[in-house]
Amino acid sequence: MILRPGCVHGPGSEGWTARTARLLRAGRLGDLGASGDGACNLTYAPDLAAAVVAALRAEGARGGVFNVxxxxxxxxxxxxxxxxxxxxxxxxxxxxxxxxxxxxxxxxPLKVGEFLGRKAGVRTPDAVPPSLLRLFAQEIVLDHRRADAGLGFARTPPAEALREAAGWFLRAG
Incomplete structure (x- = not known):
């Protein structure tokens, strides 16, 4: 079976929670106008874990492909x-x-600085690569229906998932 998650956010998510939060704090992300009106296909990390467990238990999941x-x-x-x-x-x-x-x-240049900074033990500013900026404008929506029908796992309400993700980020510093 194959599980294809969206952008995994929540506690422990460096890319879609921590980096995004740091960029927001720095004023380097915000309202991007039409460039940010694309579909935000998020997957809450604990929900992805629940989907994995459900997939391992589901009889009909073998050989299936599921967007989570x-x-x-x-x-x-x-x-x-x-x-x-x-x-x-x-x-x-x-x-x-x-x-x-x-x-x-x-x-x-920020990615080069990140590489060199990692070797020197120095934290550098986060990069926002062009590929990420293109993603923010894409109106592609992942079709979750097969995962919902075939795996039957419970999802966390989005507002609760966001609160948990933000709380993790704030606690992590």
Missing amino acids: SDPEPGTWNAYFRDLAIAIGATPVRRLPGWRVRAEGLAAY
Whole structure:
């Protein structure tokens, strides 16, 4: 069987919770306008774990392929706004197009700095690569129905998942 999760967020998620929260705090993410109106196919980490357990137990799961993601994804702009509010990174400002493009261009030297910083034990600013910026605009929605019908696992309500993710980030510092 194959499980294909969306963007895994929640406690322990460096990419979709911690990095996003740091970028929001720094004012480097926010309302991206039309560039952030794509579908935000999130998967809450504990829900993914529940899906894995359910898949191992489900008789009909063998050989199946299941998308595990939020059944009603919002936009990236909504996720950024809600996470920013939950971690106290407000106000959430609208970033002009030139600023979004500049983040994409800055990604290359920031990734080099990240690599060198890791070797030196120094934390460097997070990169927002162009591929990520393109993702924020994509209107592709993962079809979760087969996972829901075939695995039968319980999902955490999105507002609760966001509170847990934000709480983890705030506790982790």
